[in-house]
Amino acid sequence: MNNLENTQPDNDAMETAVSEASFGDILEAFEESHAAVKTGATVKGRVVALLETRALVDIGQKSEGVLDLASLTRELPKIGDELTVTVSGRTDDGALALSLGEVAAPKDWSAIEAAFAEGKTVTGTVTGQVKGGLTVDIGSRAFMPASRSGTRDISDLHTLLGKEIQCRIIKLEIEKEDIVVDRRVVIEEELKKVRAEALDRIELGAVVQGTVRSVMEYGAFVDIGGVDGLLHVTEISYGKVANPAEVLKVGDSLTVKVIKKDPKHNKISLSLKQTQADPWSEAAAKFTKETRVKGTVVRLAEFGAFVELEPGVEGLIHLSEMSWSKKIHKPSDVLNVGDAVEVMVLDVKPGQRRIALGLKQALGDPWAEVPSKYPVGAIVEGKVTNLAKFGAFVELEEGIEAMIHIGDLASETRIEHPQEVVKSGETVRAQVLSVEVDKRRIRLGTRQLVPTPADEFIKEHKVGDTVTGRIVDIRGQKASVELGERVTARCMLPGAKEKQEKAKDTASHASIQDLSAQLANRWKQGGSLADEKKQGGTRLGQVSRFKIVAMDEEKKTIDLEVAEG
Numbered sequence: 373m374n375n376l377e378n379t380q381p382d383n384d385a386m387e388t389a390v391s392e393a394s395f396g397d398i399l400e401a402f403e404e405s406h407a408a409v410k411t412g413a414t415v416k417g418r419v420v421a422l423l424e425t426r427a428l429v430d431i432g433q434k435s436e437g438v439l440d441l442a443s444l445t446r447e448l449p450k451i452g453d454e455l456t457v458t459v460s461g462r463t464d465d466g467a468l469a470l471s472l473g474e475v476a477a478p479k480d481w482s483a484i485e486a487a488f489a490e491g492k493t494v495t496g497t498v499t500g501q502v503k504g505g506l507t508v509d510i511g512s513r514a515f516m517p518a519s520r521s522g523t524r525d526i527s528d529l530h531t532l533l534g535k536e537i538q539c540r541i542i543k544l545e546i547e548k549e550d551i552v553v554d555r556r557v558v559i560e561e562e563l564k565k566v567r568a569e570a571l572d573r574i575e576l577g578a579v580v581q582g583t584v585r586s587v588m589e590y591g592a593f594v595d596i597g598g599v600d601g602l603l604h605v606t607e608i609s610y611g612k613v614a615n616p617a618e619v620l621k622v623g624d625s626l627t628v629k630v631i632k633k634d635p636k637h638n639k640i641s642l643s644l645k646q647t648q649a650d651p652w653s654e655a656a657a658k659f660t661k662e663t664r665v666k667g668t669v670v671r672l673a674e675f676g677a678f679v680e681l682e683p684g685v686e687g688l689i690h691l692s693e694m695s696w697s698k699k700i701h702k703p704s705d706v707l708n709v710g711d712a713v714e715v716m717v718l719d720v721k722p723g724q725r726r727i728a729l730g731l732k733q734a735l736g737d738p739w740a741e742v743p744s745k746y747p748v749g750a751i752v753e754g755k756v757t758n759l760a761k762f763g764a765f766v767e768l769e770e771g772i773e774a775m776i777h778i779g780d781l782a783s784e785t786r787i788e789h790p791q792e793v794v795k796s797g798e799t800v801r802a803q804v805l806s807v808e809v810d811k812r813r814i815r816l817g818t819r820q821l822v823p824t825p826a827d828e829f830i831k832e833h834k835v836g837d838t839v840t841g842r843i844v845d846i847r848g849q850k851a852s853v854e855l856g857e858r859v860t861a862r863c864m865l866p867g868a869k870e871k872q873e874k875a876k877d878t879a880s881h882a883s884i885q886d887l888s889a890q891l892a893n894r895w896k897q898g899g900s901l902a903d904e905k906k907q908g909g910t911r912l913g914q915v916s917r918f919k920i921v922a923m924d925e926e927k928k929t930i931d932l933e934v935a936e937g
Contacts, residue, residue, distance in 0.1 A: 414457070414458045415432070415456075415457060415459065416431070416455075416456060416457075417429040417430055417431035417432075417437065417454070417455055417456075417457050418430050418452065418453070418454050418455070419439075419449045419450065419453045419455065420451065421436075421451065422448075422450075422451060425440065425441055425442060426438050426440050426441055429455060429457060429470055431457065431459075431468070431470070435467060435468070436467070436468075437457065437459065437467065437468040437469070437470040438463050438467045438470060439455075439470040439471070440469075440471075455472060456472075457470040457471065458470065458471050458472075458499065458500070459500075460499055460500020460501065460502070460507060460533075461500045461503075461507075469501070471499055471500055471534075481512075481546055483511065484510070484512060484544065484551070485546070487541055488541040488544040491540060492540070493538050493539070493540055494510050494539060494540070494541065494553075495536060495538060496508040496509055496510035496514065496536070496537055496539055496553065497509045497535070497536050497537075498516075498532045498533050498534060498535050499513075499534075500533070501529055501530060501533060504517060504518060505517040505518045505520075505529070506518070506521060506532060506533075508537070508539065508553055510539070510541075510551070510553065512549065513549075513551070514539075514541070514551035514552065514553045515551065515552050515553070516539065516552070516553045516554070517552070517554075519556075520542075520553075520555060520556045520557070521555055522555045522558075522559040537555050538555065538558045539553040539554055539555040540553065540555075540557055540558055541553055541554075542554045542557075564638065566598055566599075567598065567599045568635070569598075570597060570598040571599055571635060571638055571640065572635075573597075574596065574599065574630055574633070574640065575630065576630055576631075576632070576633050577629065577630060577631075579627060579628070579629050579630075579647055580597070580627075580629075580630065581596070581625065581626070581627060581628075582597075582601065582625075582628050582642070583595045583623065583625055583626070584620055584621065584622050584624040584626065585622065586622060587616050587620050587621065587622060588616065589605075589615070589616070590604065590605055590616075591603050591604040591605045591607075591608070591616055592608075592616050592620050594626060594628060594642055596628070596630075596640070596642070599638075600640075601628070601630070601640035601641065601642040602639070602640070602641055602642065603620075603626075603628060603642045603643070603644055604641065607631070607641075607642065607643040607644060607645055607646070608620070608644050608645060609644070609645050609684070610645050610648070610650065610651050610683055610684025610685075611680070611683030611684050612670060612680070626644055627644075627647050628642040628643060628644050629642065629643045629644075629646045629647050630642060631646065645684075650684070651682060651683065651684040651685045652684070652685060652722050652725050653722070655685055655720065655722045655727065656720050656722045659681060659685075659687070659717050659720055659727055660717065660720070661717055661718070661719065661720060663716070663717050664714055664715070664716055664734055665681055665714070665715060665716075665729075666681075666714050666715075667679035667681040667712075667713060667715065667729075668680050668710065668711070668713075669708065669710060669711040669713060670686065670709065671709060672703045672704060672707065672708075672709060673703070674702065675690060676688050676689050676693075676703055677689045677703040677706075677707045679713060679715060679729060681727070685727070686727070687715070687717070687726075687727035687729040688727070688728060688729060689703075689713075689715060689729045689730065689731050690728070693718065693728075693729070693730040693731060693732055693733070694706050694707075694731045694732060695732050695771075696732045696735075696737060707731075713731065713734075714734045715730060715731055715733075715734050716730045716733035716734045717730075718730045718733070738770070738772050739771075739772065739809055740809075742772065742807060742809055742814065743807055743809060746768065746772075746774075746804050746807060746814060747804065747807070748804050748805065748806060748807060749804060750803070750804045751801065751802070751803055751821065752774075752801075752802060752803075752804060752816070753799060753800070753801050753802075754766035754767050754768040754774065755767050755797065755799050756795065756796050756797060756798045756799075756800060758796065759789075759790050759794070759796055760790070761778075761789060761790075762777065762778055763775050763776050763778050763781070764776045764790040764794050764800075766802065766816060768814070773814075774802075774813075774814035774815065774816045775814070775815060775816065776790075776794075776800075776802060776815075776816045777815065778790055780815075780816070780817030780818065780819050780820065781793045781794065781817075781818055781819060782818075782819055794818075801818070802816035802817055802818045802820075802821065803818075803820040803821055804816060805817045805820070824928060825856060825857060825859045826858070826859050826860075826928040826930070827925070827928065829855060829856060829859045829930070830928070830930065833920060833923070834920070834923075835920050835921065835922060836919070837919070837920045838917055838918070838920075838935050839855055839917070839918055839919075839920060840855075840915065840916070840917055840918070841853035841854055841855045841861065841863075841915070841932070842854050842913065842914070842915045843863075843910060843911070843912055843914045843916070844860070844913075845912070846910070846911075846912060849865050850862060850863065850865065851863045851865055851910065853918060853932055859930075860930075861918070861920075861929075861930035861931065861932045862929070862930070862931050863918060863932040863933060863934065864933060866910070866934050910934075916934060916935070917934075917935040918932040918933065918934060918935055919932060919933050919934075919935045920932060921933050
């Protein structure tokens with residue numbers, strides 16, 4: 373028992389050693405078998421098994437080769453049959469792939485050399501799939517890279533096995549028997565030819581049926597009968613299309629118009645919108661001048677905002693048409709893309725595809741009601757918005773601004789700048805002096821609301837009252853009479869009217885010589901300044917009684933005449 377136990381570990385070690393040695397031998401033999409036969413080699417073999425779709429052929433390697441029965445065109449082999457096969461590659465599970473028959477070496481290289489030199493198309497049969505491509509029999513074994521096979525994907529290479537193809541020799545080294553062929557170039561040339569023929573059949577301006585083949589960011593490619601045309605994003609709709617994929621999908625059937633042909637480059641440009649009615653053809657009837665319409669702001673520019681009134685029809689709101697009062701520097705001060713707005717149509721030019729719109733007109737002109745809201749003489753209140761050297765600007769309401777001239781700010785004191793009396797942002801009370809709606813001007817005055825001594829005098833007296841005053845100035849037949857502190861009236865001196873009429877009558881009859889004689893005589897008599905300041909017994913500084921004959925409260929004027937007695 374002990375002997376058995378003692379010998380057990382030795383046995384395990386031996387089995388492990390044998391196992392490792394066997395695995396190494398098998399791996400080496402496997403590698404040798406793979407290296408022993410090369411792709412393209414022609415060998416003898418015997419059928420050892422028949423499966424449903426393939427036969428296993430012993431070709432003297434460690435593993436059998438696989439012959440695809442579907443590729444055979446003659447009677448199927450039987451177990452034990454001897455066959456001549458060619459190694460065409462390997463199957464997905466690593467077994468050697470076989471094809472029936474022997475690829476004979478070319479008997480005449482001259483035909484292959486001529487085809488290569490002249491760039492002629494040759495016919496070949498795909499015999500197998502190898503790493504990086506396919507083998508093709510063109511009278512000699514050639515290699516076709518996967519990228520030049522003409523298939524959409526490498527995984528589709530197997531679909532060409534056993535098929536006859538048209539290809540072109542792109543590399544030839546006879547000494548090394550190295551031939552490379554290209555099928556893709558033949559397919560592309562054929563497609564180009566077909567496209568050119570189809571292009572010739574299609575007329576410029578023709579309306580044709582097509583199928584969307586692919587959709588890109590810039591448009592869609594449409595198959596219109598063997599040739600693809602580009603439907604650019606700008607030709608999809610009269611309205612703005614941001615993303616073609618939002619309105620088109622692969623497989624869509626479209627009616628399009630051929631708007632451009634470029635035979636030199638085999639290009640066609642298509643239009644979908646031109647098969648539909650142009651919305652501008654009815655724009656003049658739909659959007660008449662001075663009507664209100666609704667739309668959506670679709671983009672902003674430095675000079676204004678574009679508004680989509682309906683798909684394909686846009687109008688422009690110029691900066692100057694956005695506000696009655698505010699100075700708009702950029703459209704984004706008022707509007708944003710996507711805003712729904714109501715506007716007024718100012719002008720329509722369908723031929724130029726232009727519509728002028730007004731935002732402020734749709735809101736209504738605030739100046740239309742100014743004469744009734746702010747009549748001359750009305751007392752108003754407003755906030756001072758700006759000060760200038762010549763006056764102050766006052767906002768009466770949004771969109772309505774008035775001005776107080778510097779001369780109408782203070783009643784008694786002369787000022788050099790409005791800031792001496794009012795401040796920006798201050799609310800002031802003023803009287804409306806004038807309104808000019810056509811010029812959008814309102815003139816206000818604050819001094820008119822400050823009572824003066826003349827106002828007080830006029831309030832306390834009436835026409836016909838007798839008052840006492842002092843003559844402070846005499847000019848011709850008129851005198852200025854001081855009735856109180858800072859209250860001055862006008863007075864026509866006694867006999868002034870008669871003297872004026874007599875002077876007129878004398879002047880009309882007197883000659884220039886008579887007038888000269890009168891002046892000379894007056895000079896000889898020695899007239900004085902005191903005489904000049906006397907009129908009918910009236911003199912400067914004289915205090916007299918006067919009668920009020922007229923008063924103007926608005927103009928603050930008082931007219932007198934000398935009281936009798």
